[in-house]
Amino acid sequence: MTVPSLEEKFAAAGDPATVVREAPALKFVFPMATEWTNWQDEQRAWAQTAVLFDQSFHMDDVYFKGPDVKRLFNDVGVGNFDAFGRNQAKQFLACNYDGYVIADAIVFGMEDDTYSIVGTPVAPNWVEYHAETGNYDVEVTRDNHNIPGVHRPRLSFRYQLNGPATRDIVEKASGQPLEPIKFFKIGEFDIAGHSVRALNHTMSGVPGREMTGLEIYGPAEAGPDVLAALLGAGAEFGLRRGGSLSYLSALYEGGWLPSPLPAIYTGDKMKPYREWLSTQTMEANASVGGSFRAEHIQDYYFTPWDIGYGMLLKFDHDFIGRGALEAMKDKAHRRKVWLRWNENDVARVIGSRITDGDSGAHSMNLPNATYHHFEYDQVLQDNQMVGISTYAGYTVNLGSVVSLASLNQDQAVDGAAVEVLWGEPEGANRPHGEVHIQTAIRATVHTKALV
Structure with missing residues (x-):
């Protein structure tokens, strides 16, 4: 029996933005103890x-071995692998043909002709596709992550x-x-x-x-x-x-933003890849949550600069997306920042589930408040959207709830006051979602790590 492709699934379902917004919540379950002490x-x-x-x-650990491994990684990643080899490591970033981020991961130089990509399945899937369909003498060995049970x-x-x-x-x-x-x-x-x-x-x-x-x-x-x-x-x-x-x-x-929505769901050049990906992949089951509800799925895409990866771009060799990235490099971009959330607003949100029930705000579980694998919450200033807040949570070392966000350059200023719009829009069709009311949480912008 042939497994349907991602392209077939999305073509049958209609608009990609609607598909990812109405999909059941995707939350990765780690195959490890929840806590050892606390x-x-x-x-x-x-x-x-x-x-x-x-x-x-x-994590997936996918090995690429062969005489063309260096050329493969130079072609599909934005970095230069000419000097890469044994006992070296590199942050790997892949973009689509229009310059938007597909995924990042860490590449380990196992030997001069053997690299391993470690991380979510998204980046190794993209590299494996090109190894399989392109003119590369490279052997791929997958060591996929475990699933619970x-x-x-x-x-x-x-x-x-x-x-x-x-x-x-x-x-x-x-x-x-x-x-x-x-x-x-x-x-x-x-x-x-x-x-x-x-x-x-x-x-x-x-x-x-x-x-x-x-x-x-x-x-x-x-x-x-x-x-x-x-x-x-x-x-x-x-x-x-x-x-x-x-x-x-x-x-x-x-400050690592682990899972931007892969920029693979649009574009004729990306169609063969969508046809190669099966419906059993993470990409085919992506579920976007949060207060930002985009009309077009492209509005969920990030450029490398938006999430702090501009320094990985090396325009000294040809690679997928280079032309588009060169054309946009001097334009205004969003900037990755940290948002420190107002402690009184956080306490109000958490308490509202007890005091107000279905009229309360969306639950905020700690230490990890994010409730979707791909979460996009609006960041507001003077009631205008100025960016996206993604992963949110708490550590005792910071002493407050914080989130990683991508803000317009003019608002990415230390000490700037913004608000995070927390919760789904009214009337959102969210399977497995609780009834709640959206609420604004005050936050302060920080352009550098908070430790």
């Missing part, structure tokens, strides 16, 4: 001691340590001093008799001495031994294990 304790650990997140099961073997383990005690813990587990690893570079060393690699980066954006964040990975069969060694070494330093609640909340401090 989410507040786990958040505090990455600022004061260290936290360990097991990333071994929830279905545990399948993975090819590798992946443990992320964050916090000021990270280096001390890893050195104790390794039994030797660590050679310095530059930021976003990969080092190699042994733990529990196994050779492992580690990418130097942090999820939470916590400042500190060198190597306050290490993403340690290796073959899956070594994972249990390495984990035991890290946990044993970490006991002395106050290491905590982190669950899914604290894991997702790290992005409010780090």
Whole structure:
């Protein structure tokens, strides 16, 4: 039986904007413990001691191997991979032919001719499509994420340590001093008799001495031994294990906007890709929520500059979307900012579900307030829309609810007062959505990370 394509699904359903707005809420369920101690304790650990997140099961890890791997990644990503190779890492960003963001991910240089994309399925799907349909001598091996209730073997383990005690813990587990690893570079060393690699980066954006964040990975069969060694070494330093609640909340401090709606649903040039994608993919089941209700699905798309990725663009080689991006690079763009929400308004919203029931505001669960995988809330100033608020939540280190937003340049000013319109529009056809009333929440703009 042939699985229908994304293109067939959307062609049958009608306008793409209506499809994604009326789809059942898509909320990713992490195949990991929700909490190990409690989410507040786990958040505090990455600022004061260290936290360990097991990333071994929830992300896709897709390998591309062959003599044309460098050319493939140069063609489909906005960055330059000419000097990329073993033990290097790079933020990967893919745009469509009109210059709008499809997805980002991290690319790991496993060998000079072997790259791995780690992240949501969206970026590796796009690269795999071109590897399969283009003239590239590249072999693709998929190591897909687990889904709740279905545990399948993975090819590798992946443990992320964050916090000021990270280096001390890893050195104790390794039994030797660590050679310095530059930021976003990969080092190699042994733990529990196994050779492992580690990418130097942090999820939470916590400042500190060198190597306050290490993403340690290796073959899956070594994972249990390495984990035991890290946990044993970490006991002395106050290491905590982190669950899914604290894991997702790290992005409010780090500033990574993980899932813009992929810019794939329009355009004749994108049609072959939509025909290649099946209805079982994340892209085919996208559900957009929030107070911004666009008439055209293109209004949900972002440019790289809108979400802080302008620095990834390298106009020194040809790639998909280059012409469109060059044409728009000198135009006005939105800017990624942080919004700190007014604590009294937040308390009012949370309390309204108890005091007002169906006449209250939309629920605000903490630490992660976002209620759709793709959330787009209006940001207002003087009753005029000036941008989009996306992922929202709370950490004890920030002491308030914050969100990542993309604002017009004129309003992306430190200290500017804005409002986030919270909740769905009246009459929205939202399966699984609760009855509620929209409300405005005051917020203050910050152009730099809040830690």
